[in-house]
Amino acid sequence: MKIAVLLKWVPDLVEELEVDDDGTGLDTEDLKFKLNEFDDHALEEALLLAGDDDEVIALAMGGEGSEKMLFTALAKGATRAIRLTGSSTEGTTGLATAFSQVLEAESCDLILTGVQSVDDRDGQLGPFMASKMGLPCISVVSEVSLSGQTASVMKEYAGGMMAEFEVDLPAVLGIQAARETPRYAPVSKIRQMQQTSTLEEFSITDTGTGSGSTVSGFSQPEGGSGAKMISDIEELAELLNGLGVV
């Protein structure tokens, strides 16, 4: 069985975010990026699902962060790592076309994505791409088990409610949480991978672009507009007193 995992490089929200000069994007100059946390869960779930004879293939768009994400995935136990090159691709439509080219060439049985990312306004890639590829998809998944050519998955709803589905493979799953906390790869192991293994490349063609909408504004919500700021502990204690909780 071949299990593919899509890895995306996203801004680290711990950093201060600033709007660029055009007012239509983020100022990425001093921004730190990291692997999307849900993709880390997707990779973990793939590694847990894979048996000895199964392949886990990590996929990323070429460009910043791709080496780091892919070598880290290899250090964690992924069998192969492929970097997509050839054209820069943006928007869910373009990305779906790009990834479906490599996924079809590899004929993967199971494709895991993260449930969502923080910087994408035009839909969730997993279910979008699945539909374009004619594959079934369930997202917001927190448990997966495989038996033959079907997957049994738990999809999370509101209020702690879950639904169990059975899905025929090949399928796409949007992972919210792996069964276990994602494993950690020591820096020494990642370095070793950089020296001993190579990233494969896959050249994509004609992805087309455009999400059908254009960004017309980009702004920080009015920070602290509603909150009255308190700087002293006595004041906080008084507030609690006033609320009648102490």
Next chain:
Amino acid sequence: MAGTLVVCEHLAGKFSDITFEMLDLANSLGTGEINALTFGSMAENAGELGIANKVISASCSNDFNPETYSAATVAAIESTSPDLILIASTSMGYDLANPVAASLDLPLVAYCTGIQNNGEDFVCTSSLYGGKMNVSSKVSGPVVAMVLSGTHDADSGRREGAPSMSEIAAPATDGKIRFKRLIEPEPGDVDITQSEILIAVGRGIGSKDDIEVAEELAELLNADIACSRPLVDAGWMEKSRQVGKSGFKVKPKLYITLGISGAPEHIEGMKDSATIIAINSDENAPIFDVAHYGVVEDLFEVCEELIEELE
């Protein structure tokens, strides 16, 4: 303007609040006729959808299935040609809006907190970057917009009435996805939806052992402990304590957050709390947009000093 199609979400036999929020939004836009799409036997509750001019009932199972529900939605769009299609930005909505947009080649705008109708086009505002940025997209219809829960007024979207009714058959699908069962949450040792005072701990707490400081404070305030999702995923807290989109919706008298950033998925579960006090060392944390009181400081310092003061 050719009107709006509101895709009504339901769970366990009831329309979800987001359904009424979307009706409220549709009503405010003045895009002409409002059609509401319901699934299975939910059409029997059409009287609650008074804002809609017409209810289209898809004959299919009451249990959500991405394949049948998206095929039915595509059929409803084809038969009513709306300019705007509103779908919930929820777990079900993810597996519904994306296939619908993909198969009809429609633009999709996700995480919408508001939509403006300019006559010629729409401006949709999306909450991105964990609630730290608002991004507006200009798009001309027909467009699929996914609406975030907790952004519109469910009460004013809930109106009694007698919309006209019609039915569509859900087109056959290839059955690659089979719904098996719904699973109720396992009850925890406390029911946080009933708590009067909650201290909610977030990733800023740093480690499982440090939750102790929150527990100490909780004891003094007679509060129960709640948490954000990452603590549950890390195995530090029980799922029954999780507040938010995939956890519980709470409305206590007092909600105190310690090291929670205020991502939209957390906010939708607690924004209706009577009083919210947020403690976070990042002054730009979006939690301060919904909090009534804020303390920009290290949570450990605040907790220790507060415990001392209260004792």
